[in-house]
Amino acid sequence: MKITKEEVQYVADLARLTLSKEEKEVFTTHLNDILMYVDILKSADTMDVEPMSHVVESAEAFRDDVVTPSIGTDAALANAPDHNGSAFRVPRVIE
């Protein structure tokens, strides 16, 4: 499978990454190398094999519906690059 520069751009858009021209070149090459290598998977016989997405198949992992203390607005905003003291600030979101 050959990944094109256009596909690399599409993936970069999905992942919200600006790529420089050089990066696009290098990533196209690297991604192709890696995907070519990964093609080895095709030769594995996986007919009727369930995919394994968890090591832990199932667990009784529940919480009770009990309110626990929140950390508070100040702590929530403490690491934020931009806020107004009560909420995170971002460029206007257009809907």
Add this chain to the structure above:
Amino acid sequence: MELHEHTIHSLEERLREGEITSLEITKAIFERIEAVEDRVHSYITLMRESAFESARQSDRRREKGETRGPLDGIPVALKDLLCTKDAPTTCGSHILENFMSPYDASVVEKLRAAGAVILGKTNMDEFAMGSSTETSYFGVTRNPWDLERIPGGSSGGSASAVAAGECIASLGSDTGGSIRQPAAHCGVVGMKPTYGRVSRYGLVAFASSLDQIGSLTKDIEDSAIILGVIAGHDKRDSTSLPEPVPDYRKFLGRGIEGWVVGIPEEYYIEGIDPEATEAVERAAEAMKELGAECREISLPHTRYGIAAYYIIGPAEASSNLARYDGIRYGLRASGRKQLIDLYRSTRAAGFGAEVKRRIMIGTYALSSGYYDAYYKKASQVRTLMKRDFDDAFGICDVILTPTTPTAAFRLGEKIDDPLRMYLSDVFTLPANLAGIPGLSLPCGFTEKGLPLGIQLLAGYFKEDKLLQAAYALEKALPRDQRRPAL
């Protein structure tokens, strides 16, 4: 022997006998750090003040007879992806350069509760993506045995700190070998427990279904001590399991007579250094002498491991790293008037090349039209690899393999060739895909004087057997008193 050269258990004894205080040990470690850190660069952040305070508290507890166990007063280091309230947690990334976690990771809570003295946060490949600690935003870490070589990665700083005497023991994380591979390269013991054995709460995720926290120590007994402290169910991690935590130290010294040691034929691959193979042979010989039977076994799907791993890991990573968007914490690119530009520029500026590369692979593998061919296929192969191990552990008690195909490579040697870099994880990542515990312990040196490691693997939650075998082997291998010449 100098203080920084001691193990946990030897210091434990000397503390108990009142021959020394935690403050003295901690001071000795910081002196050692001052002496070697500019050459090795194990740490991103040092926590000198809080470390001395913890040491004093530990000494006061000891005076009152309130010592909390074997780790009380012992200086340890944390890989910088374990969240701490009192020091930044950077994950080796520009994007988290100034991030202060509002909470402590579960393992950090446990270490503090056990009285450990936390020295600082160690260097690592950015977001644990790498096998050389060269992708850190905060500069490379060097191998204490040869400063021109990599310490391995991604827990390179945790491994080099133990090897260089910059801490007594450390915690790292292992997603595809990130504890075991640097342990092998730095001549220390590295252990990755069973997935679900140690809580991941507060471990900044790289690949959530593969990540596991473990220890880097000077010997097997120290590994047993640390595992005893950090293992156990945590309600905050739904993938941790409520298996009882045995007293792992009790299993040390019991021997392995009559055990079956499996040696997978598939691990003799092309490109493996003959010296690495010889290390395994030495270990096999030693185990035979201990009364174990070495048997060749087959793990037939081994050859798919790297491919499956380099789909699943990046796929999960692409999602785990989506939260670094410059809104709630972390770096934000300045002067962006449009939200979309803010996202793109922040992430472009905040992530390094390897992280971007993996985000790209993972995003591609999950994207519309490719999911079945990549992610699903890799997950099916994962099932097959897990079955391989299930079958193998039906026959044998532990599996013996090389930890890495070669000893530590040179700085810069593979950094521009990602695929070659990925291949260095070939022996370690199957344990992550299956979720079983694995351990690397030193087994001699190359002709050039670089440490070699061998890997032992055991079945789910069989850390007791793993440590029992490793301890026996450690004692049986010829003692080499070499130290890094720093």
Add this chain to the structure above:
Amino acid sequence: MEFEPVIGLEVHAQLLTNSKIFCGCSTKFGAPPNSHTCPVCLGMPGVLPVLNRIVVEYAIKMALAVNCTINPLSEWARKNYFYPDLPKGYQITQYAYPLAEHGWVEIETNGETKRIGIARIHMEEDAGKLIHDEKIPVSYVDMNRAGVPLIEIVSEPEIRSPEEGADYLRRLHEILVYLEICDGNMEEGSFRCDANVSLRPKGQESFGTRTELKNMNSFRNVQRALEYEIKRQKYILENGGRVVQETRLWDDAEGATFPMRGKEEAHDYRYFPDPDLPPLVVSSRWVEDIGRTLPELPSEKRKRFIRNYGIPPYDAEVLTSSRALADYFEAVAARCGKSKAASNWVMGDIMGHLKEDKLEMNECPVAAESLGDLIKLIEDGTISGKMAKEVFEEMWRSGKEPAVIIKEKGMEQITDPSALEKVIDDILAAHPTQVEQYKGGKEKVFGFFVGQVMKATKGQANPTMVNDILKEKLGAL
């Protein structure tokens, strides 16, 4: 060409749990921004989700109420996209293996009943909220809502008209509120609806290109938006155009839908199983236990009311519109034994007064038993229907029992025959002219006598008895 609308509705209902779906933060609405947050719902590095058991129980309740099959094994998935209100860059939801599937609800449009299939019900986390600054081009992000539990109920594309759509929504809403798992508040967003709409030539099997409608925050708006969108698509198709697959927002003020500007890029959500949450196992025993706690649902209740109380379908519909109202009616009817009278009083006086005073059913100042007693007092002739209205007003004001009010005001009817006879005798004696007129065949004068009796007794004479005694006396003269 005649076109047929094909409509599918996706309903998001916030569940009435105390805490969020994956952390212990409060779900209370209206708190100061970002005060109900913690590392988990802020998507801080290193955090992990832990599932709130009650969320699963509530979702199972709804699934059972709409006849779904509960899957013994379901799976959590990540839906990946970037948006400032989405803290982790992905939403934890269910995708390939939802909690429940293959259900249905019955709707009734223009007297015809029809089943609308429910494709699936799954659980997920809500996102935060964006507040747009009015002066400068910035938005503010409040994560209080991030992690509030939601269930998404996805209908089959079996809805064929805006009326059916609105009716389907009302049914779902009613059930959710009956189950007490959602407050159903559409304005605050605890009950939200998106619609998929397409047209196809009548008789055609395959679907046309659909649009997705959002931002309809009332039943009326859903119906209006569907009507508008059907008209819009019809116009396009009839003029040889093609419908563009897109998301459109309903603009209430304009009464029209407009394409959404923000999220125009491809929907490539890269769903995959969430590695942080093990697959969800739901045992049949758990489902049975939850099944036993289900209340009688509105449709069953309606049928029972018609059957057991003999009230008209319209009354049953109104009276079952909320559980509290239905319970109230049943208590009134049980007390007085007169279901139609009970229904009239509850639907008329009670509902009217509640509306006027802006009270909820549980705030009603008149206890159901008291209203039942009042109806009994009318039935046994203690007071007239007219007087009862007066008594009711006083009950509403003071909360007193009807018997007490009647006594205090001396409103009981005079039903003692000897007392009435005496009054009548006096009146007949005082009006000889009128008595003569009556005897001469002028029967209209009868009314005059009744009026005099009522006047003399301040309206408290029992009218039937007055009639009887008057007739008897006049006849005997």
